[in-house]
Amino acid sequence: MNRRTLLASAAILAAAPAFAQDDPVKVGFIYVGPIGDGGWTYEHNEGRLAVEEHFGDQVETVYQESVPEGADAVRAITQMALSGADIIFTTSFGYMDPTIEVAANFPDVVFEHATGYKRAENVSTYSARFYEGRAIQGHIAGAMTESNRIGYIASFPIPEVIRGINSAYIHAKKVNPDVEFSIVWAYTWFDPAKEADAARALIENGADVILQHTDSTAPQAAAQEAGDVITFGQASDMAEYAPEPRVSSIIDNWAPYYIDRVQAVIDGTWESQDVWYGIDQGMVEIGEITDAVPEDVREQALEMKDAIAAGEYHPFTGPINRQDGSEWLAEGETADDGTLLGMDFYVEGLSGEIPN
Missing domain, CATH: 3.40.50.2300 (Response regulator)
Structure with missing residues (x-):
């Protein structure tokens, strides 16, 4: 995937507000396949479950599976933002433009797009080698x-x-x-x-x-x-x-990244970034x-x-x-x-x- 250019200028930083201890962060996930596919979506959902286990009642997670890339993705991401999600992970390359489009309409929500190369003040990108x-x-x-x-x-x-x-x-x-x-x-x-x-x-x-x-x-x-x-x-x-x-x-291990980024939202330290991790960082196993x-x-x-x-x-x-x-x-x-x-x-x- 023509994911990103590492020669681009430094990403614009955006800090999310810190959340009160009793105010759970709502974490959303948009999946291209069913969570039982045994492959890509399954592992992203394992990351979601790891977020729940790690943070307990500090978070609430929601997801929508089998969302087609394109206009359907715009509708699904928009609905998730309207439902009160604080951070939304969109987990397929074809969600790139829909994520950018929706993010422009929800500046107080932060977005993480898997495998893309377009970023914004409230949109990060991440992928694995x-x-x-x-x-x-x-x-x-x-x-x-x-x-x-x-x-x-x-x-x-x-x-x-x-x-x-x-x-x-x-x-x-x-x-x-x-x-x-x-x-x-x-x-x-x-x-x-x-x-x-x-x-x-x-x-x-x-x-x-x-x-x-x-x-x-x-x-x-x-x-x-x-x-x-x-x-x-x-x-x-x-x-x-x-x-x-x-x-x-090849096993995609998204859990540490998801936990880290949700923690950043909780702490109010979330910043737009671009990461491409591999075997060294444990994202590829x-x-x-x-x-x-x-x-x-x-x-x-x-x-x-x-x-x-x-x-x-x-x-x-x-x-x-x-x-x-x-x-x-x-x-x-x-x-x-x-x-x-x-x-x-x-x-x-x-x-x-x-x-x-």
Whole structure:
């Protein structure tokens, strides 16, 4: 997702009023999928529950699930603000413009938009460096595929998703030069039927590893049905499919951020900001790597995780060329955040075009 530009001027600061101890803060959440999706929305809702557990009667939380991106989001966010919410978390990229629109009409409410890049005096943005987890998944996938064909179910052709594809491919290719990626664009974040169909099509085309940037567990179920196909949990652990087909996962841990931002509202210290956290800060976690993964591959994956966390390794380290063969990163050069945040190209070796 073309989330933000880190070269932008410093965000304008806005302080929310402090709340009396007996005046609970109303915390709202807008979700793109159902809270039981087992992936993206599930983990955001786990963050909401963590807020309730941490603050007790200091807060009241409300949420609306399965809100479509676009005009419906404007209505849902507006209604939540009218209901007295003091802080509202809007948790999908397509909520960016609706959040900015509603925030302009409610200057006394503060908003937190997940994965976007537009900010205002009362709007912050936050996201996670999912591409770090994709590198680890790519390493495992490249080492474990027997057909050398890896399927990737992509949601929308936005920079976040493209970054993930590139990161996974680079690291699969490092461990297995013969690997090929087949990418299916689902044009949805959550549609179990469509995700299952995409997984089955990839498997029928020879893929024995399925990666996904969609939210449901349907690809896991399709792989389990097919047999001899491995998968990775997306956004959530999806551990009900372990030890196979799900051999590991990327887990989004939003709870510490949500608690921190609600505390800032309570204290009257909330400020508009932009954060992009990764494995180091714990916003991106790697789920258990099961015994289905060979021991040496597991150790290599965990070493990569530790190196990323320590700042000793960047998943986009040259030499890396663009898809057309032109140089992107020279030997030892690492990608800057500005390029990553606006990524709109495949790296060399990936086939096909990125849809408009």
